[in-house]
Amino acid sequence: MGKTELLITVILFNLFFVSFTVAIMVYIRKYKSRKKEYLNEIKINNEIHQKELLSTQLEIQQDTMQQIGRELHDNIGQKLTLVSLYAQQLVYEKKVPQASDKIEQIYQIVNSSLQDLRSLSKNLTNDNVSRNEIVTLIQDEVNHLNALKKCEVLFNYNCDYFDLDFVRKNVLLRITQEFLQNSLKHANCDEIKIDLQSDNEAFLRLKIQDNGVGFDYEKNNAEGIGLKNMKKRAEIIGGKFSFKSKPNHGTALTVILNN
Template sequence: MGQTEYLLVIILFNVFLLAFIVAIIAFVVQYKNKKKESVMQLQQQQVLHQKELLAAQIEIQTQTMQHIGREIHDNVGQKLTLASLYTQQLAFENEALPINDKITGIGELINDALSELRHLSKSLTDNHIDANDIAVLLQEEFAKIEVLKKYKLNLTTESEPIPLNYQTKSLLLRVVQEFIQNSIKHAACQTISATLRKNGQQLTLTLSDDGKGFDPEKLSGKGIGLSNMKKRIALIGGNYHMESKEGNGTILTIEIST
């Protein structure tokens, strides 16, 4: 074999070796890409499954509340109404003043209970969340705390209605309720604030208190309520950011694309 043939064999061997290496690299890259796509598809399926479960859970809760509301109105309410009529009749027929006063007092208690039951029944059956703007729902939540007359409340919302679906409004409302409860129970705060802003397609809800705050690292794994809030916001495609420091209160920022 001449030198020319020898060089040709070496060149061909190197070409085949290089082609083999390139083929292996291409195969590995393709395999990794397919694996990455498979993992992403699996994650997307899991998120979709979680969203479907959440929607089903909300629907079941809504149906359950409506059923309870109807039972309160149709069953318990009617019986209390009948009892109130009986006490009114007894008070009218009885001439003994002390007994009459007691019967009247019982009737007033029953009427108060009826009024509260009617309010509860209405709130459970009239699809209140779906029928109202998120700003109205937040105002109602803050009004409930304002009755306590123990906290300074600051609420700033958009003047124009913000179109949101039932699921988004329901989850935002639950997060607000959870934050307020945590601020009242654990933060020893004096002020609770909320700001709702819409900038283009982005909705930002900021919640804060001036309480004692906490160290997030110490709370890791223990804050079930906080973890649930974060998961719920993630399910509607939102971003959740919690800032807190011992002695400096807590700030929760939620961003959602609408």
């Protein structure tokens, strides 16, 4: 074999080797790209599944609560009403004069229980979330807490209407309730601010903060069940969740939705 043939052979071998190497690299790159797309697709499908699951759970929960409310009103409520009438009749007829005071007490207790039962039944059967806007739902919570006079709750918003479905309204309301209850129980605060805003940067921004004792969130990275639930709920409806807290600087939570 002459030098020319040897040189051609070496060149061809190098070209083949380079081509083979490039082909392997292209294959690996395409494989990684397809794998990434596949994993992203799985992630998206899981997120969709979680949203559908949450929506179904909330709808089942709502139906169950309404069914319980109707059962309380139609069954137990009617029985308590009958007991109340019997007790009232015994008091007025004075057939058992030596026990009139006790029968009167029974009558009062049954009537009080009946009022509580009717109130509970009304709350359970009332489809409050579906019928009202998120602003109204949060305002009702604020009014309720301010009536207790344990802490001043301030609510500011720049939009009366947000185009939210049942699931997103329900989740935002539950997150708000969870934060408010935690602040009242643990923060030792005297003021809580709630801001619900819509602007060019976000379709909806919910920020809640208290001026309580706070805690070292960075150091104590173990999240409580309540915080995990709030974060998970926000992520399931496609929200960006952030939480901050420092000793003596209060606690703040933000949920951002980009419609």
